[in-house]
Amino acid sequence: MSGLIALLDDVAALAKVAAASLDDVVGQATKAGAKAAGAVIDDAAVTPKYVQGFEAARELPIVWRIAKGSIRNKLVILLPVALLLSAFAPWLIPLLLMLGGAYLCFEGAEKILHVFHAKKSHEPVAVEEKVTSARLEEAKVAGAIKTDFILSAEIMTIALAALPATGGVMLQIPALALVALGITALVYGSVAVIVKADDVGLHMAQAGRLASTRALGRGIVTSMPTFLKLLTVVGTAAMLWVGGSIILHGLEEMGVAGPAHAIHAIAEAVAHTVSAAQGAIGWLVTATLDGVFGLILGLVIVPLVTRASALIPRG
Numbered sequence: 001m002s003g004l005i006a007l008l009d010d011v012a013a014l015a016k017v018a019a020a021s022l023d024d025v026v027g028q029a030t031k032a033g034a035k036a037a038g039a040v041i042d043d044a045a046v047t048p049k050y051v052q053g054f055e056a057a058r059e060l061p062i063v064w065r066i067a068k069g070s071i072r073n074k075l076v077i078l079l080p081v082a083l084l085l086s087a088f089a090p091w092l093i094p095l096l097l098m099l100g101g102a103y104l105c106f107e108g109a110e111k112i113l114h115v116f117h118a119k120k121s122h123e124p125v126a127v128e129e130k131v132t133s134a135r136l137e138e139a140k141v142a143g144a145i146k147t148d149f150i151l152s153a154e155i156m157t158i159a160l161a162a163l164p165a166t167g168g169v170m171l172q173i174p175a176l177a178l179v180a181l182g183i184t185a186l187v188y189g190s191v192a193v194i195v196k197a198d199d200v201g202l203h204m205a206q207a208g209r210l211a212s213t214r215a216l217g218r219g220i221v222t223s224m225p226t227f228l229k230l231l232t233v234v235g236t237a238a239m240l241w242v243g244g245s246i247i248l249h250g251l252e253e254m255g256v257a258g259p260a261h262a263i264h265a266i267a268e269a270v271a272h273t274v275s276a277a278q279g280a281i282g283w284l285v286t287a288t289l290d291g292v293f294g295l296i297l298g299l300v301i302v303p304l305v306t307r308a309s310a311l312i313p314r315g
Helices: 002-035 037-051 056-088 092-121 134-162 169-207 211-253 258-271 278-311
Strands: none
Touching: 037 169, 056 092, 056 134, 056 169, 092 134, 092 211, 092 278, 134 169, 169 211, 211 258, 211 278, 258 278
């Protein structure tokens, strides 16, 4: 009897250890995923454009194909690479983070320049016809998965850098896998809702039994273009904020702490001028200045990339 009680105690102890480990993995994965918020928002903002122009029946299958490609990018390619870097070349992780941050700054600045260029050109934007071509769908899906690979690489690198070094590979593998699956579900679940919202709204407006239901449907249909524009703005701002903060943090670790310290001092000075919500005000000022820094850096990178791409011979 005493042996059975001792065995049950051992089982209970192992269960507690397993539960604590699971809680640790989930907690670390949540923290690591939160660090990649900017890239996640941009991923959700970018993807809907890849299903524009297709018939409604093909929208969700296309989103699902892109989501499967994203999971493959993260789990099959990027997760092993991240673990190899952590084990054999951890000094490369900050450099890759800064490279990814510079890419986010470049993308954000390029989007802003594109908006101003479009306003100056005053050229009418052609309305894309509904298409069902399998070849075009393949090209769109392939392009979306390539774009996702870049953003996924940034997400996984940020997540890896956010995990504690003392956790070891037994923490890194499940935590990174959980980040990959959770972020993919969040991003492409949101994309699926976004691309089908106008169809749902149209159905509600036409077939709703109540006047309030029909009014809500019309409101969804009319508000979606504005919502998509707002999502693009939020995604661009998030890219510049995250990209700028990554570069500033990387420079600080390399001994160039002046820019980061200056932003911190300005944020503290502004926060002290208000009596309430000083922490929120300080964070908002810091994020804004990080974004401004990211925009300036992006505006410097854009012409360099443009000139470099012009020198590459076309096939």
